[in-house]
Amino acid sequence: xxxxxxxxxxxxxxxxxxxxxxxxxxxxxxxxxxxxxxxxxxxxxxxxxxxxxxxxxxxxxxxxxxxxxxxxxxxxxxxxxxxxxxxxxxxxxxxxxxxxxxxxxxxxxxxxxxxxxxxxxxxxxxxxxxxxxxxxxxxxxxxxxxxxxxxxxxxxxxxxxxxxxxxxxxxxxxxxxxxxxxxxxxxxxxxxxxxxxxxxxxxxxxxxxxxxxxxxxxxxxxxxxxxxxxxxxxxxxxxxxxxxxxxxxxxxxxxxxxxxxxxxxxxxxxxxxxxxxxxxxxxxxxx
Amino acid sequence: xxxxxxxxxxxxxxxxxxxxxxxxxxxxxxxxxxxxxxxxxxxxxxxxxxxxxxxxxxxxxxxxxxxxxxxxxxxxxxxxxxxxxxxxxxxxxxxxxxxxxxxxxxxxxxxxxxxxxxxxxxxxxxxxxxxxxxxxxxxxxxxxxxxxxxxxxxxxxxxxxxxxxxxxxxxxxxxxxxxxxxxxxxxxxxxxxxxxxxxxxxxxxxxxxxxxxxxxxxxxxxxxxxxxxxxxxxxxxxxxxxxxxxxxxxxxxxxxxxxxxxxxxxxxxxxxxxxxxxxxxxxxxxxxxxxxxxxxxxxxxxxxxxxxxxxxxxxxxxxxxxxxxxxxxxxxxxxxxxxxxx
Numbered sequence: 001x002x003x004x005x006x007x008x009x010x011x012x013x014x015x016x017x018x019x020x021x022x023x024x025x026x027x028x029x030x031x032x033x034x035x036x037x038x039x040x041x042x043x044x045x046x047x048x049x050x051x052x053x054x055x056x057x058x059x060x061x062x063x064x065x066x067x068x069x070x071x072x073x074x075x076x077x078x079x080x081x082x083x084x085x086x087x088x089x090x091x092x093x094x095x096x097x098x099x100x101x102x103x104x105x106x107x108x109x110x111x112x113x114x115x116x117x118x119x120x121x122x123x124x125x126x127x128x129x130x131x132x133x134x135x136x137x138x139x140x141x142x143x144x145x146x147x148x149x150x151x152x153x154x155x156x157x158x159x160x161x162x163x164x165x166x167x168x169x170x171x172x173x174x175x176x177x178x179x180x181x182x183x184x185x186x187x188x189x190x191x192x193x194x195x196x197x198x199x200x201x202x203x204x205x206x207x208x209x210x211x212x213x214x215x216x217x218x219x220x221x222x223x224x225x226x227x228x229x230x231x232x233x234x235x236x237x238x239x240x241x242x243x244x245x246x247x248x249x250x251x252x253x254x255x256x257x258x259x260x261x262x263x264x265x266x267x268x269x270x271x272x273x274x275x276x277x278x279x280x281x282x283x284x285x286x287x
Numbered sequence: 288x289x290x291x292x293x294x295x296x297x298x299x300x301x302x303x304x305x306x307x308x309x310x311x312x313x314x315x316x317x318x319x320x321x322x323x324x325x326x327x328x329x330x331x332x333x334x335x336x337x338x339x340x341x342x343x344x345x346x347x348x349x350x351x352x353x354x355x356x357x358x359x360x361x362x363x364x365x366x367x368x369x370x371x372x373x374x375x376x377x378x379x380x381x382x383x384x385x386x387x388x389x390x391x392x393x394x395x396x397x398x399x400x401x402x403x404x405x406x407x408x409x410x411x412x413x414x415x416x417x418x419x420x421x422x423x424x425x426x427x428x429x430x431x432x433x434x435x436x437x438x439x440x441x442x443x444x445x446x447x448x449x450x451x452x453x454x455x456x457x458x459x460x461x462x463x464x465x466x467x468x469x470x471x472x473x474x475x476x477x478x479x480x481x482x483x484x485x486x487x488x489x490x491x492x493x494x495x496x497x498x499x500x501x502x503x504x505x506x507x508x509x510x511x512x513x514x515x516x517x518x519x520x521x522x523x524x525x526x527x528x529x530x531x532x533x534x535x536x537x538x539x540x541x542x543x544x545x546x547x548x549x550x551x552x553x554x555x556x557x558x559x560x561x562x563x564x565x566x567x568x569x570x571x572x573x574x575x576x577x578x579x580x581x582x583x584x585x586x587x588x589x590x591x592x593x594x595x596x597x598x599x600x601x602x603x604x605x606x607x608x609x610x611x612x613x614x615x616x617x618x619x620x621x622x623x624x625x626x627x628x629x
Binding site: 120 | 338339347352363423436449503555558610
């Protein structure tokens with residue numbers, strides 16, 4: 001066989017085969033992951049009769065865009081949408097600034113007990129949220145906060161362990177020269193945080209902002225627990241009651257589901273690299 | 288704080304964070320190394336004002352720790368020994384709640400079993416799935432960026448819309464899944480209507496959003512130099528050997544972290560079961576009555592706060608024991624020097 005190496009024996013060929021196999025698996029997987037989303041959109045555009053049809057079709061016969069408007073009109077969804085937006089925006093602003101503030105303390109100020117407290121932060125991430133659910137409810141109801149947005153908003157202004165961790169890790173990668181030079185010039189920590197740290201940590205702040213917004217937008221548990229007045233409902237809670245109150249009308253449920261997911265999807269495609277950011281910062285492999 | 292619960296869940300399926308245990312000092316050291324010696328000498332001394340300002344900066348978190356975490360936890364420990372039900376006084380009743388839980392409440396055992404079943408299957412499956420996909424997405428193939436987006440997308444979507452979507456997909460006669468199974472001549476189960484299949488249905492749903500965990504593994508894989516693989520190539524190692532002896536050990540710190548966070552999150556499964564059944568009735572045959580759903584019903588349907596608190600503490604103890612066990616056991620299989628963190 002000397003001298004006559006066949007094409008199928010070369011490295012190039014082997015790489016070609018390997019890539020083809022991987023590509024096929026990836027394409028198949030993509031289909032599996034995306035078809036449910038297509039299914040949601042297609043069901044949202046069908047008539048009820050089409051949905052009940054057996055076997056179901058992948059494409060609606062004609063696109064019933066009116067489903068979206070009709071579904072939206074079955075309840076005070078505009079109001080609920082505005083409520084949700086209001087809560088989410090405030091929670092986002094709070095999360096970004098407060099967590100960054102706290103993270104600055106842990107990353108750039110040397111104070112007694114800092115390391116112990118930081119370990120406590122990490123430990124609190126291991127506490128199941130349900131353990132504090134009942135006592136928190138008792139606390140907030142004693143304060144008269146039931147049926148207000150305070151139980152949903154105030155906690156966001158008291159920091160979240162995960163976001164603090166994320167921002168601290170990011171701040172540690174910023175050379176100390178920046179803040180030390182400013183300290184030499186007599187700037188206070190507050191000024192350094194505001195004028196130097198906030199602009200320099202923008203990518204991480206965007207990551208936190210997106211996660212905070214999505215968390216608030218998709219929160220069902222909080223509203224379910226604290227909001228009884230229908231006027232105060234969020235979209236998630238409104239949709240949950242909507243599901244219970246009518247005979248399951250899939251064309252409406254799916255069109256509402258698509259609508260409610262749109263902001264998240266929108267944010268994802270605009271800020272995609274900031275989602276990746278979060279993973280990179282926290283796994284210790286920056287960039 | 289409600290947010291916290293949801294967030295926690297989201298974090299662990301959208302992007303958990305590894306190595307929270309090890310890196311603190313290392314990173315500080317790294318940061319210190321990058322500073323020229325002359326600059327380091329100018330380091331300020333931790334004086335009194337520095338202490339004060341430090342605590343001022345972390346004060347929001349300290350308030351939260353006291354009023355939203357530590358305080359409530361201690362309080363709920365106390366409540367768990369009382370018969371408090373909102374209208375009553377808090378009468379101290381010793382271990383009665385715990386006794387009732389273990390000996391008289393059949394639903395408690397049902398919910399515990401359902402939860403363990405879910406954790407036992409969903410945690411290993413999602414972890415393995417995430418690793419597998421991350422390795423695939425780390426290959427150098429044109430167009431990989433698009434695939435990464437596609438695989439991550441489902442993990443971004445969350446909340447009630449996703450549960451509705453899966454109720455539709457899992458619909459026995461007109462749902463997508465059974466339609467596809469029928470192409471292959473398989474008569475699909477009734478999923479959410481069959482007690483045997485409700486939990487597998489939820490696990491399937493979790494697997495759909497496995498891309499969240501994937502992202503962390505991928506980040507780790509991309510931070511690794513090619514040297515080890517090239518050496519393995521020279522030694523004639525095949526793809527599986529390379530995966531088993533290089534890739535997997537390198538990923539163990541993240542796998543470890545992923546397992547801890549997703550175990551905690553899975554033990555707290557609630558919203559899925561609440562939404563996908565009739566307002567939390569636990570589904571057919573009580574097969575979706577998870578621990579937290581049962582706790583929720585006790586606390587906020589019949590306002591048996593004392594009893595619910597004892598359940599909460601029981602769950603807390605289980606999770607702590609498991610976490611400590613995980614930490615101890617991790618020494619046997621987690622390699623912290625496997626990869627370079629640059």
